[in-house]
Amino acid sequence: MSTFSTLGVVRSQSATAIVESDPRTGAIATPTLRIRPTKGWAALNLRELWQYRDLLWILVERNIKVIYKQTAVGIAWVALQPLIAAVILAIIAGQVAKLPSDGTPHLLFVFCGLTIWNYFSQTAQRSSTSLVNNSQLVSKVYFPRMLIPLSHTFSTLVDFAVTLIMLFLLMAIYHVAPSLRLLAIPGFLFLTAMTATGVALWFSALSVKYRDTNYALPLFLQIWMWASAIIYPTSMIDSTKWQTIFALNPVVGFVEGFRWCILGKSALNPTIFWITVGMSVFALLSGAFFFRRVERDFADII
């Protein structure tokens, strides 16, 4: 059989590229893979992640399928859940607490914030338990472990898309005209995805070692939500200096940015924008490096 005919097309599992081998003798001069104990901080090894992109898509596909298989209402849950939450929060914000909403209807205002927040919190929550849920895989097969939490960053986009359609419907109901600003949504979504992935990497790695991480995270996210401008506008804070400090929470930046895209009214300014970009990058990189550092023990302790 063609032992070596496939060599040209298969990719090596290792970080180093497959070494060209002589098709007749199969002689390879240098190892395709070196295994050595590692210590301290490890490189991100993006190349390997790229080599395994097929697995990433299949994992993403699996996440989506598993969520919607054998559910009666299926995708409707995704639409209903934020809508119900938004109605309740809008009533609290508008009728009970009488919070400002930059002059937009409360429901639209809150739903707008929730759309992006839900994407963020769901990504963080689903991926934080993902490693432990897939312990069978982690302890039995090798592949870049980062793919497991990362797959949720992508699969949660389905929920986001459904919520976004709901949001567009609400815009139509409230006669809010769409504008070219909508084109900036992917940009803010990207920032959100970066931060969410960063948080997800931190928590998924922690949850392998500390199982109570999964109890801590929902609480943490709850507090985070109230600390971010979801049901109230950042403009409530009247000093620019404090707004800037407030924006150190990256969620503020992309919620305000998202609102700017949809409603046109927002406290977003270049300072806040760049702080958000910086914080998102920091969240992602710190999460990724932390993950790589503790990853090597996963199989032994999971």
Next chain:
Amino acid sequence: MSHIALSVQNLSKSFRIAHQRSRGYRTLHDELTTLPRRLMQRLLGKRTSTSETFWALKDVSFDVGRGEALGIIGSNGAGKSTLLKILNRITEPTRGAVDIYGRVGALLEVGTGFHPELTGRENIFLNGAILGMTRAEIKRKFDEIVAFAEVERFLDTPVKRYSSGMYVRLAFAVAAHLDPEILLIDEVLAVGDAEFQKKCLAKMEDVAFNQGRTVIFVSHNMDAVCRLCSKCILLRHGEIDRSGKPADVVAEYLGGERDQAPEINFSPIDSEATLRFAGLYAPKGRATSSFSASESVLLKCSFDVRREIEGLQFSFAVLNFKHERVFYSTVSMADPPLSVESAGKHTLTALIPGRLLLPGHYFVTLALHTPKTKLYDARREALSFRIVAATTDRYDGFSGDDLGQIYANVKWERADESGAPLAQISSSMLASR
């Protein structure tokens, strides 16, 4: 150097065993509440030793050549699976190095990449990708995988509705079609029915021999190790205890201590007939437990019969390294038959002819009994001996392969084309089919 597929140098892996906690994992809560105390301890330079280092692997070194099949055997906890996990990069070594020349595929446990909610088709892609195949590769192999697993009709059924047999078949099929240059296999054949196990072994043989892949095979199935592997390593407490030809290493593993004494005195038991002594001797009367293949083996045995027992038999059986009986012999089979019924001390010899047993490791079980009625005394595997292939012997080069149980003294002759006896034999053989 160019023909090496995998090289392992001084590989060690340690685990820390915590003594204090019974829970396997720690909680964030624990960590935070004990933080001040631990900080103080660190500042004061005190170290509380609540854990102990356990070496799962200690300085293991070996090379595997391209196209070679290496078997790894050892009792549970000897470090076999840890070794495979390191080779497969699931876990990192503590010390040492591994160099791998080629793509590695692993089948460490069947069905680990399966998701119960997904269909067979979806799981083939998922599992394939987890094992390191690209989507295009899986597509190319898809039909072959499905055919091997025999699940065509259930491709679009979620695997949670599969029978366990179907599940295993599908998982093995995906892994077997991986096309790696180096295949790591861990005890996967313990599952599935006999027929499927046979199919798996055949596929593995195909991978190892016909396709020239390198195979590293961890198993408790000694038969499979002997058949599939060209080399074998015995791990004991994380160290290589012995390596060499599979049959020798397997014999060593199963035989326990090496070079057992050729003579043994039995302490008498409270029975009407009791064994006292047994020994093995070379033709010149030298006590030994190592014989050349052409040498005969003399078994000498003494026993006490305290009162006359009608129908008493002394018998022995020779067992191979897999503890399977090769043959059995009893005094009444002797020509003329020997009687051991009378009271008193009996000493007998039994000569096992040369060119009967194949090179390998054997055990001798002794018994005093009246057939189908009573067992007076039995010593299971009381003696063990080795048949060694001498270099001048015709057996040389055969040891360790699947040659069957005995050396048959078959008469070979060249027959002429029109020979009547040959025609007779072949027609009678056809008739018997």
